Amino acid sequence: GAGVSQTPSNKVTEKGKYVELRCDPISGHTALYWYRQSLGQGPEFLIYFQGTGAADDSGLPNDRFFAVRPEGSVSTLKIQRTERGDSAVYLCASSLGTSGGRVTQYFGPGTRLTVL
Amino acid sequence: DQQVKQNSPSLSVQEGRISILNCDYTNSMFDYFLWYKKYPAEGPTFLISISSIKDKNEDGRFTVFLNKSAKHLSLHIVPSQPGDSAVYFCAATAPSGSARQLTFGSGTQLTVLP
Secondary structure, X not given: OOOOEEEOOEEEEOOOOOEEEEEEOOOOXXXXXEEEEOOOOOOEEEEEEEOOEEEEOOOOOOOOEEEEOOOOOOEEEEEOOOOHHHOEEEEEEXXXXXXXXXXXXXXXXXXXXXXX | OOOEEOOOOXXXXXXXXXXXXXXXXXXXXXXXXXXXXXXXXXXXXXXXXXXXXXXXEEEOOEEEEEEOOOOEEEEEEOOOOHHHOEEEEEEEEOOEOOEXXXXXXXXXXXXXXX
């Protein structure tokens, strides 16, 4: 079956612009996560969806970042007024649930965002 | 405050020998631990996991050991193969409301020499 897919794979934008990053999770996975990975570090949690609602957005760095998952499947991470410090690889992951072995998260290939 | 630490940024081993990657954590609420492998320009790939109620989990060439009293886990790869060369991330998760976000270490670059 298909894994997690993310588009675009690369995005180059200018400081101050708006960007949207898309994630298509594994079919049947109800939990969806966004992470951000900077060079030389492990992924850092941004936001979590259970179904359509953002159950935990405590990792979002500020109010320029927003994510939606309107139909409980595909999710879009939106960044307004991008800054050079937003440059990173944005990873999406999905899992069957949040208990026992269902917590295992499967990651997409990521979107590399570069803000010039 | 780094809750998951991988103190070795890199490790080199000879093909056929054992690779041991280490990970320490500080949060006693963590109850599930995972190892991911990452190749350049790809997302992390799930490798193996262990629940806090166990101290060992084995899957083929990969074995994860958990020492709860020391808050330490390790990944053993035997025998190591050149295709195992990648960055390995240790991750942990704790029940926190409805969320189950992973907390990652900074990774260890494993190089298996032919």
